[in-house]
Amino acid sequence: MTNVAIIGTEKSGRTSLAANLGKKGTSSDITMYNNAKESRKMVFVDSHGYPKALKSLITVLNISDMAVLCVPPDGLDRNNPASVHTGECIVALDLLGFKHGIIALTKSDSTHMYAIDELIKKIKLMTAGTSLQDWECISLNTNKSAKDPFEGVEDLKAKISEISEKIEAEQAELNSLPTRVFIDHAFNVTGKGCVVLGVVKQGISKDKDKTKIFPMDRDIEIRSIQSHDVDIESAPTGTRVGMRLKNVQAKDIERGFIISDKEIISTDYVLECTISRFTRAIETSSVLHLFVGLQSEPVRVEKILVDGKEVKEAKPGSTCVMELLGNKKVAYSKEDRFLLANLDIPQRFAGYGFTK
Ligand code: GDP
Ligand code: MG
Numbered sequence: 001m002t003n004v005a006i007i008g009t010e011k012s013g014r015t016s017l018a019a020n021l022g023k024k025g026t027s028s029d030i031t032m033y034n035n036a037k038e039s040r041k042m043v044f045v046d047s048h049g050y051p052k053a054l055k056s057l058i059t060v061l062n063i064s065d066m067a068v069l070c071v072p073p074d075g076l077d078r079n080n081p082a083s084v085h086t087g088e089c090i091v092a093l094d095l096l097g098f099k100h101g102i103i104a105l106t107k108s109d110s111t112h113m114y115a116i117d118e119l120i121k122k123i124k125l126m127t128a129g130t131s132l133q134d135w136e137c138i139s140l141n142t143n144k145s146a147k148d149p150f151e152g153v154e155d156l157k158a159k160i161s162e163i164s165e166k167i168e169a170e171q172a173e174l175n176s177l178p179t180r181v182f183i184d185h186a187f188n189v190t191g192k193g194c195v196v197l198g199v200v201k202q203g204i205s206k207d208k209d210k211t212k213i214f215p216m217d218r219d220i221e222i223r224s225i226q227s228h229d230v231d232i233e234s235a236p237t238g239t240r241v242g243m244r245l246k247n248v249q250a251k252d253i254e255r256g257f258i259i260s261d262k263e264i265i266s267t268d269y270v271l272e273c274t275i276s277r278f279t280r281a282i283e284t285s286s287v288l289h290l291f292v293g294l295q296s297e298p299v300r301v302e303k304i305l306v307d308g309k310e311v312k313e314a315k316p317g318s319t320c321v322m323e324l325l326g327n328k329k330v331a332y333s334k335e336d337r338f339l340l341a342n343l344d345i346p347q348r349f350a351g352y353g354f355t356k
Helices: 014-021 054-062 083-095 113-127 153-174
Strands: 002-008 023-027 031-034 042-046 066-071 101-105 136-139 180-189 193-202 210-214 218-227 230-232 240-246 258-260 264-275 287-292 295-306 309-311 319-332 338-341 349-355
Touching: 002 014, 002 054, 002 083, 002 153, 014 031, 014 042, 014 066, 014 153, 054 083, 054 287, 054 295, 066 083, 066 153, 083 113, 083 349, 101 113, 101 153, 113 136, 136 153, 264 338, 287 319
Parallel strands: 002 042, 002 066, 066 101, 101 136
Antiparallel strands: 023 031, 031 042, 180 193, 180 258, 193 240, 210 218, 210 258, 218 230, 218 240, 264 319, 264 349, 287 295, 287 338, 295 309, 295 319, 338 349
């Protein structure tokens, strides 16, 4: 199953596009749209809580295999204050090393051919050398009263389908790894108990599995699994699932909790970091926002080391080792990529890192 993130700046046409691709389901700061009727099952996730909240963007990206970046006609216009967020989305995708995606040039009915060509040139310049450099640009609209209504939407669907074939092959390779399920929603259902929604990030999750939930580090059992509202016995990598859990209450589960046999739990981190070229220097004692999986929290920069020597600041475009201190327990695995953000500046993403 392919999970598709629909991202972009405010008013970039994200919700209109997502609503065109699937039927609305669960909604919080992110909204799921399912295409349950089609043979190739997909979930499209609208990150509508962004740009106000970075968490909405990162959550959507970390539960997805592919992204559709929506860029409206004025999406890179210097005079448009919202354009900083188009750039911010590109920085986020690049820092995450996000492989698969498409750039949707939205609202094609409200612009001109030559303007679209100019926009594509700008995008190509901005994304050169990033993980988005080979992403295809597709011009489209979702306006039924346009001269050319829904122009480009079928092209987009075809391209998504083409990419999802590659994604399914990649997911199949992850089935042999230890099972990890990222939880994005948890609630109590009368008569059913604790229900969580999330995505199988690796391995195969099975009905009646005895496993654990982190960072609680508590033994649980999977009572049942559903996908697209149908009961299933096992959920391979990539499946968006609903699960009933035994021995845990929904009120104790937060977004980002992980169902897995083993995770690292920590409140402080030593990360090998790469600082973005598009941020400010990061100083010791400053506060950054840390994201890993679907978890996030503020952390204090305790120490910065370059070539083993302590320094006062980490410069944009450089690499360093950063010691960070947080408050709450966070669960992760050695291969997980951490993202760092500075919430005080317009383009908020600051860098990424892995634990040493
Ligand atoms: P979001 O904030 O990114 O979710 O953007 P929306 O999907 O809510 O769209 C923002 C505004 O643009 C709304 O008023 C939409 O009706 C309008 N809009 C979205 N897509 C199109 C389109 O393809 N053509 C035109 N003309 N307007 C659009
Ligand atoms: Mg919206």
